[in-house]
Amino acid sequence: MTDDTQLHDILIKRIAAAGRITFASFMEACLYEPGLGYYTSPGRKVGAEGDFYTSISVHAAFGRVIARETAQMWRCLGSPATFTLVECGAGNGRLACDIMDYLAEREPEMYAGLDLVLVEREPSLQAAQAELLARHRERLRWLPPEIFGTDGFSFSGCLYSNELIDALPVHRVVMTPEGLREIYVTLRDGGFAEEMGALSTPAIAAYLERIKVTLLPGQQAEVNLAAPEWLAAAARSLQRGFVLTIDYGYPAEELYAPQRKQGTLLCYYRHQVEDDPYVRLGRQDITSHVDFTSLMRRGEELGLEPVWFGEQCRFLLSAGIVEEIEESERSTASEKEKLKVRLALKKLIMPEGGMGDTFRVLIQARGVESPRLLCQRRIGG
Ligand SMILES: C[S@@+](CC[C@H](N)C(=O)[O-])C[C@H]1O[C@@H](n2cnc3c(N)ncnc32)[C@H](O)[C@@H]1O
Numbered sequence: 399m400t401d402d403t404q405l406h407d408i409l410i411k412r413i414a415a416a417g418r419i420t421f422a423s424f425m426e427a428c429l430y431e432p433g434l435g436y437y438t439s440p441g442r443k444v445g446a447e448g449d450f451y452t453s454i455s456v457h458a459a460f461g462r463v464i465a466r467e468t469a470q471m472w473r474c475l476g477s478p479a480t481f482t483l484v485e486c487g488a489g490n491g492r493l494a495c496d497i498m499d500y501l502a503e504r505e506p507e508m509y510a511g512l513d514l515v516l517v518e519r520e521p522s523l524q525a526a527q528a529e530l531l532a533r534h535r536e537r538l539r540w541l542p543p544e545i546f547g548t549d550g551f552s553f554s555g556c557l558y559s560n561e562l563i564d565a566l567p568v569h570r571v572v573m574t575p576e577g578l579r580e581i582y583v584t585l586r587d588g589g590f591a592e593e594m595g596a597l598s599t600p601a602i603a604a605y606l607e608r609i610k611v612t613l614l615p616g617q618q619a620e621v622n623l624a625a626p627e628w629l630a631a632a633a634r635s636l637q638r639g640f641v642l643t644i645d646y647g648y649p650a651e652e653l654y655a656p657q658r659k660q661g662t663l664l665c666y667y668r669h670q671v672e673d674d675p676y677v678r679l680g681r682q683d684i685t686s687h688v689d690f691t692s693l694m695r696r697g698e699e700l701g702l703e704p705v706w707f708g709e710q711c712r713f714l715l716s717a718g719i720v721e722e723i724e725e726s727e728r729s730t731a732s733e734k735e736k737l738k739v740r741l742a743l744k745k746l747i748m749p750e751g752g753m754g755d756t757f758r759v760l761i762q763a764r765g766v767e768s769p770r771l772l773c774q775r776r777i778g779g
Contacts, residue, residue, distance in 0.1 A: 405434040405679040410585065418584040420598045422623070425567040425675070425684050430519065434680045437565065438520050452561050453644070453710070453757065454493045457742035459722040460714070461496025464558065464642070467717050467772050468497065469505045471556050471640050474769040480511040482555035484635075486546070486628075487562030488516040491527030498534040514538045515553070517546050547631025557632055558642040563693070564685040566624035569602055570661065573613035578603060581618070583676075590676040599623070609650040609691050618661045619654055620686040626696035633700035638765035641702060644710065646756045647688030654689075662687035690760050702762035706773050710757035711747040717772040719743065 409427055413419055429436045453460045472481045485494050494514060501509045514537050516527055524540055531538050545551050570581040572594060579594040580602065597603060602621050606612070613619055632641055647653065653662065665672040667682040675684050694704045706713075723743045727736050763769055 402679055402681055405431055408434070409590075409679065413583060413585050413590075418582040418593060418595070421570040421581050421583055421592075422567040424583040424590075428675065428679055428682075428684055429565065429567065431680065436680055436683050439680055440522070452489075453746055454489075454496070454560060456745050457723075457726070457739065458496040458499070459719055459726060459739075459742065460746055461493045462500040462722045463714050463717045463719050464493070464644075465497040465500035465504075466722075467642070468556050468558070469501065469508055470772050471769070472505075472508045474766055474771070475554065475639060477507070478511070478554070480513060480554075481508060482513040482515060482553035482639075484515045484517060484541075484546075484553060484555070484557040486517045486543075486557065486559040486632075487565065488518045488523070488527060490523060491516065491530040493560055494527070494538075495530045495534070498531065498537065502534070509537070512537045513553070513555070515541050517541050517543050519543050547634045551635050552637050553635060554638040556640045556642060557636060558644070560644045561646075563622065563625050563628070563643065563645045563688045564647070565683075566622055566628065568620035568622045568624075568663070568686045569598065570618065570620055570663065571597070571602060571613070572618045573615050575615065578606070578613065605692065606654075608695055609654075609689070611650055611654045613654065614656045614659075617654075617656065617659050619658075620661050620663055622686065622689060622692075625688065626692055629693055629696050629702070630700055633697070633702055633764070636702075636764055639763070640705070640766070640769075641697070641760075641762045643688075643693065643760045643762075644757060645688040647690050647758055649707075650689050650691035653687055653691075687756075688758075690758055693760055694762070697762045702764050704760070705763045705766075705769055706759070706761040706771060708759060708773075710759055712777065713759040713773045714747055715777045716775045719747065 405427065408431065409424065427435065430438050432438055468483060475481070488494055494516060498514060501512065514534065516538070541551055571578055572581060574594065578597065580597050581592050582595050584591050584593045601623055605621050605623060663675065663684070663686045665675055665682045665684050667678055672682060690707060694707065697704060723739055726739050730736050730739060761771065
């Protein structure tokens with residue numbers, strides 16, 4: 399039996415027993431069913447060999463620019479003797495490694511007091527992270543996701559994530575003449591089918607009310623209840639410092655705009671965008687765009703002030719990507735390698751067909767008076 403059919407059978411049994419399940423439960427199983435989900439099955443690969451690229455797999459300059467900004471955050475906190483960097487959804491540890499390499503080289507004083515904490519839902523990735531980060535072993539520790547946000551963990555410093563929020567399971571809703579309804583997954587003729595029903599939790603309507611969104615008749619949308627819950631856990635753990643979130647998405651008024659009638663749910667399989675979540679179970683990624691307005695509003699309720707929000711290209715340009723790329727070019731001998739570096743820069747910042755404008759960066763802070771971050775500088779200034 400392949401993993402695909404094993405997960406299929408588990409889901410069929412689960413749905414038969416319950417009659418129907420929310421799309422969020424279905425997506426949760428497709429991505430995270432132990433040993434069988436997209437992120438929890440052995441041998442999963444992100445990047446050129448996997449199903450999608452993230453900015454991290456494009457070039458180390460991405461991580462090095464984030465490192466520059468975390469060093470600025472450390473200065474904003476008064477260059478404390480210890481500073482904690484927490485990465486949630488650390489994957490194979492590549493981003494953490496690029497950040498730590500930069501800080502070890504360029505910010506020895508900060509590096510000497512650094513505490514790097516990796517939080518990753520899939521525990522088997524720890525081996526890859528340990529190998530990649532071997533030279534930073536003394537600074538590194540791991541935290542199980544269930545301890546994150548509890549009394550067992552608190553820190554001052556910066557919590558960052560790249561493409562974590564888009565990988566959290568979402569509820570799907572549709573506006574009908576009877577009002578807002580939820581899309582459930584049920585069984586029909588032995589296969590998966592969708593049906594509409596009453597909202598599974600009042601939290602869905604409350605979520606849309608908080609951001610003042612009313613869908614038009616026929617409009618479908620995703621509601622990521624896990625995102626504000628994750629932020630609440632982050633806020634419980636963060637004593638003083640910053641939350642830096644990078645992901646693809648929009649402010650709510652763009653994400654839930656009438657022209658986006660079908661929502662933003664997408665599947666990725668071998669670098670192709672697919673739209674059927676009911677096939678290749680556990681072998682294709684399922685994601686939806688992030689609603690940054692909800693993260694900002696919920697953050698304010700939790701005492702996290704929004705400091706900066708904008709496109710990834712603006713963040714990277716004002717925080718120093720050009721300097722990083724130039725340096726990388728200087729240390730590269732061959733013309734072919736130089737070209738590769740320039741193409742990486744283009745991919746990271748180009749709006750059209752690149753990662754520059756669909757990707758956004760949100761920085762929130764607690765307990766930092768008027769922080770002056772690199773990304774707040776004028777580009778070229
Ligand atoms: C799309 S991948 C991104 C990986 C990496 N940050 C990158 O950009 O290549 C999302 C990762 O988040 C992890 N994840 C999902 N929910 C999590 C949670 N609540 N806490 C920690 N990690 C989580 C998944 O297991 C997966 O490795």
